[in-house]
Amino acid sequence: MKKRGISIRYKILLLLTSLPLITLSVYLVLALQIFEEDKIAYVFDSSSNMSGTMAAQIKTQLNGVLGTTKPIFQEYLGQQKFSSVAESIFRNESDLEAVVVFSPNATGSLEKVALLEKVEGQTQGVLDSLQIPMAAYFSEVEKGRRIAKTPFNDDRVFILEKVTDETKTRTTVFLVIVRMSEAAEMFRSGVSQKIYLIGQDGSVLFGPDAMSGKRLQTLVAPAFLSGSAAQVAQGAETSKAVNGTELLVAYSRAGFGDLIVVTTVEKDKALGAVQILIRKSLIFFGILISLTVILSLFASSGITQALTQLFKATQKVAEGDFNIRVDVTSNDEVGSLADNFNIMAAEVSRLLEQTAEKARMESELQTAKTVQETLFPETRAKIGPLSIAGFYEPASECGGDWWHYCQIGNKIFLWIGDATGHGAPAALITSAAKSASTIIERLNISPAKALELLNRSIYDVSKGRIMMTFFLGSFDLETGEFVYCNASHEAPFLIKKTETTLKKKDLVPLNEVNNPRLGQARDSSYQQTSVQLDEGDSVFFYTDGIPDIQNPGKEAWGEREFIKALISAHKDQPEVGDSVDRFVLSFQGHRQGAPLIDDVTFFVVKREAVQ
């Protein structure tokens, strides 16, 4: 038997669990991917909005400062000194701490030429402390028109505005020191996202604590600070921080000097909802898969329980037990399969019993055939002057024909009979006939009396249901008289010795007397007659199966061919054995191996010349 693999139950279980698992996993991956992309886009969008808003706001505030100080600038440029109006304006702006004017000296270097300040003497100290940065600031302002710096990492903003007169021969740089506490607070207050106000070089003007004065590159180096993106007004990108954290960075140029507002959000925090979604999805998956496994176990048990029953039943059948039945009550295909299995097993069981019964009957028939063969005499014999040769072939295992010869005193009795039908029932009657004949032979009675006794015997056995045609003759060894009695049997042919060619008219049917068939009525009386057999005369005894012999085309041999073969077999007065062989050859030539439809029996006796 082939080795058994994985149980179908586990296959169903695997299928029912793996299918939702794979489907949901693919769905989760795709959903999370889309969700993440959407979330990032959302964060980028909101950050860009935030940076843009902040950029607009800081631009407005700085421009507001310049708008306030512009009359001061104009007063100074008109009079080359601060007028009382300029001072008044300055004093009214509380956030303004100082306005310092720088003009080129004889060497071209910028030097302080005028000053407005709220606290006397304070500004000079500041400027003194910023000698080196100021040189850089002047260099920067020379390149552009204005810059904004926070050199002290506090909320004071140093705005440097370069003003050139109409002839462009004189350049004046105004330094406005203004305190922008609210703006600084806005940049410090970012929680989930951090907001920076930086210059193009990355230096942070305002930002979260501890970042003012530092460069943004110490935290993250976004691409927009270098390369082609340096000129893009607004954008967003994903950058990796120095500490390895992925950041979502959005920026907007303020449109005031090179100021840029930058917002950063840690990607993990921005996508925190995704992580929550993953965790909840995994929990949901776990519950779903558990339910699927439990339901699959129940479902597969229902299916495989019936299949397991069927499997065990087929194993029993394979071992030869066809009485096994399966008890499956479901109405589905498995139930139908089980019903069909039960029907099949019952049918096989019935057929096996039939086969066994048939084998038994065939065995019995073979035994009966063997027994029946003992009822027949030797096919070749010579008793006194009488030579005998015969042939017998039943249509099935057992036949209803019977022939026999025996010597009683100085007479040879010749028996031939044919029971109704053929096969086992007819064979039983021949057996009864043989048994009766064994007794009758000892009585030394005439053929007519013998058939009367045989008739009673057959009738008592068959009760009129099976009859037998019969011909019984006795040949007197001394006189050659042949006394015969016919019980509706085919009349044998007397073939007289002739010196001329044997013809049909030379065949003499021994039909001078006829009587009822044996077994037709219990008290039938039988008549007999006699004929003289001379030396060289033969008698051909036969049953009616001979003309009925068919060829493979179901064509009967017929009486005409039968008579022709009979004449041909005896045309030159042969020995009885030769005539029988010739006759057999004739009908076998027609038969060509086809099965017989009736038993075939015949024998020939010939009175030979006394030596």
Add this chain to the structure above:
Amino acid sequence: MGKLDVKMEKTPEKLVVRMAGTIDEDVDFSQFSLTGNPAIDVELSGLKSINSCGIREWIKWMGTASGAQISFSNCPKVIVDQINMVDGFLPASGKVNSFYVPYYNDEAGSEKNVLFRYGTEFTDSSVTPPESVKDEEGNDMEMDVIESKYFKFIKK
């Protein structure tokens, strides 16, 4: 349709039975009653064969005719053979009105069944066959039976 086809026409004077087919062990004559008829004409030209079991059933069936005069017409060879061979096949009150005698010409391979009629070709004790029987091509045909056997029932 069974192997034997039996048609019966009953008049006050007689019962006419026409039979065609095969008489064997499967035949059931009980559905064809012969009782209560003064005379029965049995027409047998369509009968093809009869076996030993059929003979048994035939004799039983004829025994139910209750002494009616039974005449058999157009008897084929299979019936004539049984009449000759089986004692009682022809009921005691039975009479053959006509029967077929097969003729043949071996060289031409021709065959013919010639109807012998009571009073013309045969009587109660003798047979007078036609002087000559010829086939369609004019060839002389000879009787395809052994006369002493085939006409035995006439000379009883």
